[in-house]
Amino acid sequence: MKPAESCCGPGSDGPDERPIEGAAADDELAALAKALGHPARVAILRLLGRKNACICGDIVAELPLAQSTVSQHLKVLKDAGLIRGDIDGPRVCYCLEPRALRRLKALVGGL
Amino acid sequence: MKPAESCCGPGSDGPDERPIEGAAADDELAALAKALGHPARVAILRLLGRKNACICGDIVAELPLAQSTVSQHLKVLKDAGLIRGDIDGPRVCYCLEPRALRRLKALVGGL
DNA sequence: TTGCTATATCGTAAAAGTACGATGAAGCCG
DNA sequence: CGGCTTCATCGTACTTTTACGATATAGCAA
Secondary structure (H helix, E strand, C coil): CCCCCCCCCCCCCCCCCCCCCCCHHHHHHHHHHHHHHHHHHHHHHHHHHHHHCEECHHHHHHHHCHHHHHHHHHHHHHHCEEEEEEEEEEEEEECCCCCHHHHHHHHHCCC | CCCCCCCCCCCCCCCCCCCCCHHHHHHHHHHHHHHHCCCHHHHHHHHHHCCCCCCCCCCHHHHHHHHHHHHHHHHHHHHCCCCEEECCCCCEEEEHHHHHHHHHHHHHEEE
16 A cells, blocks of 8 residues: 555655754744644644644644634644645645654754 | 752652643643743743753843843743742742653654 | 842733634646 | 635734833842
8 A cells, every 4th residue: 555655755854964052943943832832733743643644634624723724824834844735636735844843852852 | 069959949850641642732732832932932941951050030131131021931931830930039040840841852752 | 227139010012823704726527 | 618626815803922111029238
């Protein structure tokens, strides 16, 4: 079976090179944390993590929010770099951006 | 020398027992991340981490913000449980709450 | 006591976040 | 082509955040 690769190619790999401390790291961590700072967005990340494949607007069906609101939350996550959205015909397929997630964990771990 | 224990007794220790997933964990992670979601607050946490001892309103001197604004940020961090403030005569001595920090790392790690 | 220092809180203003319905854009199907 | 689905964006209202100066509170010192 071909579960995940139907959309969302492999995320960029390799180690993160940027520093884990300093003013730039502070801003970076704050931006990532801000994106995480809403329960709906945490729920979306968890949802995308459960299906290792990437799902689309089924997210709307899983959350008690209007479609436009979910779209806004997805935009916040995408602007923060935490997820990626690939167009798949009439739908959009979202998936985690593992690199950003690793970066977040490294920054939080540096606290 | 007696660097750290001048104020801020040892934080509670022992493992965290709460679940790392589910709606409650989502809310908890979102609340912690929201508190982290501002560069000034990240800077404050880093400041408190560098001095393993806890410092007081020297934080105000280190940040390009008014005293009242720093006090607000400290309140956000304290309400989130990430720091603790012990009264030390006329000053207040803030320090990290290692337990909350561990909890944050565990929750982020669970993503 | 009065005064001084350190911190919190109040009041306010501007900016950002949250949520919704309505509308628009883009792609598929018949 | 027209109509349908999927999603983003717009416009709007409300709430929250951020920041500041001004004021209150609490402890120390003289």
